[in-house]
Amino acid sequence: VAGKRINPRLVKKHRLYLIGELAEALGVHKNTIRAWLNDGLCSVDGRRPMMFRGADIIAFLIKRRDKAKRPCPPGTMYCLRCRNPRGPAPGVVDCYRTNSSSCNLQAQCEACGAIMNRRVALDNISAVMPGIAVQFQLVPARLKESLNAPSNCDLGRGR
Numbered sequence: 001v002a003g004k005r006i007n008p009r010l011v012k013k014h015r016l017y018l019i020g021e022l023a024e025a026l027g028v029h030k031n032t033i034r035a036w037l038n039d040g041l042c043s044v045d046g047r048r049p050m051m052f053r054g055a056d057i058i059a060f061l062i063k064r065r066d067k068a069k070r071p072c073p074p075g076t077m078y079c080l081r082c083r084n085p086r087g088p089a090p091g092v093v094d095c096y097r098t099n100s101s102s103c104n105l106q107a108q109c110e111a112c113g114a115i116m117n118r119r120v121a122l123d124n125i126s127a128v129m130p131g132i133a134v135q136f137q138l139v140p141a142r143l144k145e146s147l148n149a150p151s152n153c154d155l156g157r158g159r
């Protein structure tokens with residue numbers, strides 16, 4: 001789902017945002033922001049209530065927009081380092097369940113070796129990764145929790 005187009009310029013780079021403030025600034029629902037947490041939006045480490053740095057939000061929105069411009073064809077995942085869809089390196093694509101109906105596929109980029117992630121509905125795995133071995137991984141409870149509510153910046157993951 002490409003979703004609504006959101007203008008990163010609505011966010012002030014040097015401001016901190018609460019979820020509600022961010023939702024209002026961008027004209028989206030709070031739940032949309034919560035969903036972005038699963039997509040890699042970072043909140044300020046250890047802060048409760050959760051706060052977001054303007055610069056992190058802008059980086060996330062730009063990345064998300066780039067991704068929407070280049071939908072990944074079947075058999076590929078978006079490589080953040082190559083900034084392009086890439087095929088997985090030979091081997092196995094790991095699959096981590098994120099909830100009852102979707103999962104996060106993880107593999108190494110065949111071009112640069114960076115870790116790539118792609119969220120798919122469980123029903124879509126064979127369409128998204130045709131002919132590619134996908135191995136289901138058990139996510140430890142601790143990690144699963146942090147997938148739902150990351151408390152630090154993970155933009156650098158996989159570099």
Ligand SMILES: [Zn+2]
Pocket residue numbers: 079080081082083086109110111112113114
């Ligand atoms: Zn790559």
